[in-house]
Every structure is written in structure tokens, then in C-alpha cells.
Amino acid sequence: MKPVQADVARPLIDSLTDRRWWRQTGMWRLLLALAIFIATLYMSYRDIGQANVISSLRMGHHTHSLIKTYDEVDRFMRALRQYTLKDPIRQIALEDIALHYEILVSRVQTFQEGEANRELLELDDVRTLVERLAVTLESIEPLLVELGQDPYDLRYSTIQSLLRPIRSRFFELGKQFLMNSEVRNEQIIRHYGNDSSYWTLGAPAASGLLLLLLFFAQLRQSKRLADSLAAESRKLSHMAAHDPLTGLPNRALLKDRLSQAIHHAHRAQGRFAVIFLDLDRFKAVNDSLGHGAGDELLKTVAERLSACVREGDTVARISGDEFVLLIEAVGLDDGVVNEVAERVASELRTPFLIAGQELLVTGSIGISLYPDNGEEAELLLMNADAAMYSAKANGRDSISSYQAQMNADSVSRIELTGDLHHALERNQLQLHYQPCVALASGEIFGVEALLRWQHPSRGLLSPDDFIPLAEESGLIVPIGEWVIRTACAQAAAWHQQGLPQLKMAVNLSALQLQQPELAKRVAAALEASGHPPRLLELELTETQLMRDVDTAVAATRELRGLGVRIAIDDFGTGYCSLSDLQRFPVSTLKLDRSFVHNALSKPSAAAIARSAIGLGRNLELEVLAEGIETPEQLAFLRAHHCDAGQGYLFSRPLPAADIASLLRESRAA
Numbered sequence: 278m279k280p281v282q283a284d285v286a287r288p289l290i291d292s293l294t295d296r297r298w299w300r301q302t303g304m305w306r307l308l309l310a311l312a313i314f315i316a317t318l319y320m321s322y323r324d325i326g327q328a329n330v331i332s333s334l335r336m337g338h339h340t341h342s343l344i345k346t347y348d349e350v351d352r353f354m355r356a357l358r359q360y361t362l363k364d365p366i367r368q369i370a371l372e373d374i375a376l377h378y379e380i381l382v383s384r385v386q387t388f389q390e391g392e393a394n395r396e397l398l399e400l401d402d403v404r405t406l407v408e409r410l411a412v413t414l415e416s417i418e419p420l421l422v423e424l425g426q427d428p429y430d431l432r433y434s435t436i437q438s439l440l441r442p443i444r445s446r447f448f449e450l451g452k453q454f455l456m457n458s459e460v461r462n463e464q465i466i467r468h469y470g471n472d473s474s475y476w477t478l479g480a481p482a483a484s485g486l487l488l489l490l491l492f493f494a495q496l497r498q499s500k501r502l503a504d505s506l507a508a509e510s511r512k513l514s515h516m517a518a519h520d521p522l523t524g525l526p527n528r529a530l531l532k533d534r535l536s537q538a539i540h541h542a543h544r545a546q547g548r549f550a551v552i553f554l555d556l557d558r559f560k561a562v563n564d565s566l567g568h569g570a571g572d573e574l575l576k577t578v579a580e581r582l583s584a585c586v587r588e589g590d591t592v593a594r595i596s597g598d599e600f601v602l603l604i605e606a607v608g609l610d611d612g613v614v615n616e617v618a619e620r621v622a623s624e625l626r627t628p629f630l631i632a633g634q635e636l637l638v639t640g641s642i643g644i645s646l647y648p649d650n651g652e653e654a655e656l657l658l659m660n661a662d663a664a665m666y667s668a669k670a671n672g673r674d675s676i677s678s679y680q681a682q683m684n685a686d687s688v689s690r691i692e693l694t695g696d697l698h699h700a701l702e703r704n705q706l707q708l709h710y711q712p713c714v715a716l717a718s719g720e721i722f723g724v725e726a727l728l729r730w731q732h733p734s735r736g737l738l739s740p741d742d743f744i745p746l747a748e749e750s751g752l753i754v755p756i757g758e759w760v761i762r763t764a765c766a767q768a769a770a771w772h773q774q775g776l777p778q779l780k781m782a783v784n785l786s787a788l789q790l791q792q793p794e795l796a797k798r799v800a801a802a803l804e805a806s807g808h809p810p811r812l813l814e815l816e817l818t819e820t821q822l823m824r825d826v827d828t829a830v831a832a833t834r835e836l837r838g839l840g841v842r843i844a845i846d847d848f849g850t851g852y853c854s855l856s857d858l859q860r861f862p863v864s865t866l867k868l869d870r871s872f873v874h875n876a877l878s879k880p881s882a883a884a885i886a887r888s889a890i891g892l893g894r895n896l897e898l899e900v901l902a903e904g905i906e907t908p909e910q911l912a913f914l915r916a917h918h919c920d921a922g923q924g925y926l927f928s929r930p931l932p933a934a935d936i937a938s939l940l941r942e943s944r945a946a
């Protein structure tokens with residue numbers, strides 16, 4: 278199974294590859310500093326290289342000057358020797374000697390005066406030697422004039438002996454310079470580097486330091502970024518796996534936990550339970566009190582459910598008002614599971630205080646068990662859901678454990694919806710009518726039209742079996758129109774049969790109220806039948822009216838404009854406030870049968886019944902009590918001056934022909 282967090286990594290990876298990351302992390306600064314550092318290193322390297330070249334050039338020049346001078350002296354001495362040779366080919370003239378002498382003298386002068394040798398002449402040895410050469414040359418000039426060709430000429434040997442040590446010394450110094458060039462090089466580099474050393478060494482050092490600082494700053498920033506990314510990732514993982522409203526695990530995480538539970542139970546050959554809870558009539562809370570109150574209720578339910586389970590169990594919210602509890606316990610038996618489910622149901626029954634109002638909330642609960650009712654997460658959830666549906670069908674506020682039959686019920690629901698599409702055209706729908714009685718006189722003054730479906734194979738179906746399917750599929754709109762037309766036509770037909778004109782009450786669904794054509798269709802039904810509008814009453818529950826108050830106000834006013842009456846059905850079970858009530862053009866309040874049923878046993882029900890009757894009187898509305906079954910209930914209602922009533926005590930809903938007989942009988946009596 279794919280871990281829940283897997284999908285969450287995507288945005289994280291995206292954020293890392295995002296170009297904004299590049300800018301945010303400041304990586305560009307670090308790279309810029311690194312580039313500067315490398316550039317300064319390179320420039321320094323080049324600088325030092327140039328210094329080396331220049332120094333070696335200077336060094337070469339100094340060595341060259343000394344060796345060159347040695348060379349000149351040597352050449353002059355060799356010229357002297359050639360002058361004394363007997364061989365006519367190799368012998369040179371005295372003028373040549375003079376020329377060599379001049380060259381040597383000018384060489385010495387250049388040495389002494391030239392800029393290039395200024396540095397060299399600062400050395401004592403060199404300066405002394407050059408001066409000595411200059412003096413020696415001056416002293417030998419007169420000897421050269423009278424120099425004879427005899428190699429044994431005293432002047433000749435004097436000149437040679439004067440120049441020989443000087444020549445040797447020049448050679449030694451030249452050699453010494455050459456040998457010490459490395460040492461000298463460094464001295465010269467140091468000297469040369471004086472003007473550029475700050476740059477040569479300082480620049481790379483400064484940029485290196487900057488690089489180091491930026492590197493540590495970068496480290497800190499990267500750590501901070503990594504921390505915030507990790508926190509963000511944790512937040513995203515949590516969001517992906519939890520319901521934002523209640524903070525409970527969501528469907529994805531529940532499935533993950535279910536898979537783990539299956540794994541553990543399989544290894545340990547254990548059991549666990551899936552408890553599916555759907556709040557009853559949650560939509561009514563949302564529609565009447567608004568989504569804020571609905572959210573508040575869901576959060577409080579989540580808290581109460583979490584308090585019902587032990588640590589290690591899971592409570593998840595998987596959609597709107599649906600919660601799932603995953604109960605894992607060693608040696609889990611049916612008793613323990615039922616105990617938890619009962620605890621959940623009783624927690625819900627404790628009134629909720631939401632938006633300043635006390636709300637009575639119940640839930641329908643379905644249970645499936647591993648491995649008894651499935652060995653896969655999806656199947657266990659599906660079966661717990663089917664069990665929950667069965668609990669709802671049993672009248673809500675109940676608990677059902679999964680039975681194999683329940684899935685067949687779901688299939689049956691789907692088939693029934695398919696059949697409903699053909700019910701109208703195949704004339705399978707019919708209306709039964711329940712008399713409405715004036716409580717003071719006992720007179721039948723009207724009837725309520727109640728839909729029935731004569732199903733070809735399932736027999737006569739009551740509206741509770743198919744109205745929810747008709748509402749879910751939208752078929753309630755054409756079916757509802759058929760009901761209005763048929764009811765009006767029936768009322769007119771009874772009148773034509775000589776029976777008194779009756780008020781005809783017809784139930785409307787919320788979806789019909791949203792149809793812009795509703796008033797037009799009602800007017801057409803009235804016109805076609807000839808039934809007077811003042812004797813047609815359209816019933817809507819508080820919940821239906823509160824679902825979209827503005828639309829409901831506009832629609833009911835339009836209907837009232839036709840002269841039609843509007844009744845609030847199941848009055849007392851919704852959350853319609855007095856101010857809301859006054860916005861609708863209401864004619865009748867139909868007190869819900871639960872208050873009639875409990876009026877004699879529960880003071881609170883009796884109080885609500887009395888208040889509704891009082892409210893109707895004050896607002897000049899008719900109050901009709903539903904579901905009167907006993908003479909005691911009738912006596913209670915009469916005692917409190919309730920206008921009208923309906924119920925099995927007077928008559929069950931009957932086919933049209935039976936109503937005609939009943940009316941005739943009551944007239945005759």
C-alpha cells in the first residue's frame with residue numbers, strides 16, 4: 278500500500294527545484310564570492326609570475342654586465358697577445374689595440390654612468406672593481422703608445438699583469454651573481470613586491486575571508502531552510518492525512534490504519550471492528566442554523582467520539598457527517614464492540630449547545646468486523662456503511678451489525694431507482710388521502726394527499742421507501758407535479774359528486790420549491806381542475822424552508838399570491854426561529870406527531886405542543902396536530918384549543934373512493 282505521505286513529497290520536490298529556491302537560499306552570493314576568490318588567486322599568481330620574470334630579467338642583466346665587462350677586458354688582453362705574435366696572419370696592428378682600448382674604456386664609463394647598473398654599483402665589491410678597472414685603464418694608456426711587438430717588452434707584461442686580476446675578479450663576481458640568482462631573486466621579489474604585496478596577498482586573503490564568512494552564513498541559512506522545509510513537509514503530511522475541520526484522520530489515513538490493522542490481525546489471528554457513524558438529520562442543522570453551526574457541531578462530535586475510544590484506536594472523519602471508529606483490542610468480542618457503539622450513541626444523545634441553542638442529535642451506526650465481514654479495508658468500510666444504512670432505515674438513532682443481506686439491500690435500492698423512472702408513465706403511482714378534522718366539531722374539513730407506489734413485484738410501497746430515491750434522482754419534480762394535478766382533480770371530482778368542498782393538503786419537496794415554474798404549474802393545476810386556490814394547502818417542513826431561505830420566501834410568497842395556503846409540516850422538529858417564521862406567508866402550523874405522541878408522558882413535549890398552539894393563536898394561524906392516535910391525546914389537544922387534527926384515531930390514509938364513502942357516512946351521522 279502506498280504510504281499516505283508519498284503524494285506529499287511532490288510539492289516539496291517542486292519547491293526545491295523551483296528557481297525561487299535558488300534566490301531564497303542565497304547560493305548565488307556564495308558562488309559570486311567563490312568566483313572573486315578564484316579570480317584574485319589567479320591574478321596574484323600571475324602577479325608573482327611577472328615579478329619572477331622581471332627579477333630574473335634584472336638578474337640576467339647584472340650577470341651579463343659583469344661577464345660582459347670580463348669579456349671586454351679579456352678581449353683586450355687577447356688583442357695585446359695577438360699584437361706580439363710572429364704569425365703575420367693572426368697578428369694585429371697597434372691601431373686595433375687602441376680600438377679595443379677605446380671600447381673597454383667606453384664600456385667602463387657606461388657601467389659607471391648607466392641607469393641599468395645603478396643597483397649593481399650599490400654593491401661595494403662591484404663598485405670598487407669597476408673603479409679599479411677605470412684607474413688601471415687610465416694608467417696603461419701611456420704604455421700602449423710606446424708598446425713594442427716584443428712579447429718580452431716590459432710594458433706588455435706590466436699591462437697584462439695589471440689587468441689579469443681585474444679580469445678574474447669580474448668573472449668571479451659574474452659567476453657569483455649567477456650562482457646566487459635564486460636568493461637574489463627572492464630579495465628582488467620582496468623588493469619588487471613592496472608596491473603590490475598588499476594586493477598580491479591581501480586580495481586573495483580578503484576574498485578568502487569573505488568566502489569563509491559567506492560559507493558559514495550559508496551553512497546557517499541552509500540549516501534554517503532545511504528546518505523550515507522539514508516543518509513544512511511535516512505540516513503538509515499532516516494536512517494530507519487529516520481533516521482540517523476536526524483534526525481527525527481523514528479517509529486516506531484511515532485506509533492506511535485499516536491496512537496496518539489487517540496486517541497485525543492477520544499475523545496474530547485477531548479481530549478488529551469498524552464502526553461507521555452517520556449523524557441523523559445533520560443537513561437540517563446546516564440548513565437551519567447555517568454552516569458555522571454545522572461545523573461547530575461536527576467539531577464537538579469529533580471530541581466526544583475521541584473520548585469514547587482507547588489510545589491506539591482510530592477516530593476518522595471521512596466525509597460531511599460521516600465518522601469511522603477503528604477499534605483494535607486484544608481478544609475483541611462482539612460484546613466489547615457493541616459496548617463501544619452504545620457509548621457512541623449515548624454520547625451523541627447528550628444535548629449539544631451550538632450557537633446558543635440546545636441541539637438534540639442522534640446517529641445511525643453500522644458495524645463490520647475483521648475477518649468475519651471482510652478481509653480488505655475497502656470491503657470492511659463498505660459493509661460497515663451498508664450496516665449504517667440499515668440502521669437508518671430502522672428509524673435512525675440505532676445500531677446495526679453487518680449482515681450479508683445488507684449489500685443486497687443496496688442493490689435493491691439501485692434497482693428501485695431504475696423502476697421509479699417508469700412509475701409515472703406506467704400509472705403505478707396513486708394517492709391516498711387522510712382526513713383533517715376540526716377538533717371542536719369533529720367535522721372533516723379537508724384531506725392530506727399521500728403518495729403510494731404500486732410496484733409490479735414489491736407491492737404497495739409507502740413514500741418512505743421511494744421519496745428519498747425520487748429526491749436523490751430529481752424525479753420528485755415530475756412526480757410532485759403529478760401529485761398536485763391529481764390531488765386538485767380529485768378534490769374537484771368529489772365536489773362534483775355532491776360532496777362538500779374540501780381543503781386539499783399536498784406535500785412539497787425542497788427541490789420543487791426551487792423550480793422557477795412551480796407557481797405556474799400550480800396555477801395550471803388549479804385552473805384545469807377548477808379547485809379553488811384557497812382550498813389548496815402546500816406543506817413544507819421547516820428544514821426545507823430553511824435550506825435556502827431567500828428562495829423559499831420568494832417561492833412561498835408567489836404561491837400565496839395565487840391564493841394558495843402554505844403549511845409548515847412537522848412543526849417543532851426544525852430550527853426555524855420566530856423571526857424566520859414571520860418572513861414566510863404561513864397559514865397553518867402542523868404540529869409534529871412526536872409531540873402529540875409524547876404529550877401525555879413527557880412534560881417537555883406537552884410544553885412544546887402548548888407553545889405551538891399558543892403561537893398559532895397569537896399569529897392567527899391554524900394549528901393542526903398530526904398523528905392523533907388516542908382519545909387521551911385528542912382530549913389534551915382539545916383542552917388546549919388546538920384547531921385541527923389528523924391521525925389514525927380518525928382515519929388512516931385511504932384511497933379516494935374510501936374517502937368519498939367516509940365523507941358520506943359522516944354527513945349522514
Ligand SMILES: Nc1nc2c(ncn2[C@@H]2O[C@H](COP(=O)(O)O[C@H]3[C@@H](O)[C@H](n4cnc5c(=O)[nH]c(N)nc54)O[C@@H]3COP(=O)(O)O)[C@@H](O)[C@H]2O)c(=O)[nH]1
Pocket residue numbers: 711725726727728739740741744757760784785786846847870903904905906923924925926930
Ligand atoms: N414530497 C412528498 N412527500 C410525501 C408525499 N406523500 C407523502 N409524503 C411524505 O412521506 C412521508 C411518509 O408518508 P406516509 O407514509 O404516507 O405517512 C403519513 C401518514 O400515514 C402518517 N400518519 C398519519 N397519521 C398517523 C398516526 O396517527 N400515526 C402514525 N404513526 N403515522 C401517521 O404520517 C405521514 C404524514 O405525515 P405528514 O406529511 O408529516 O403529515 C411523510 O413525511 C410525507 O410527508 C408526496 O406526495 N410528496
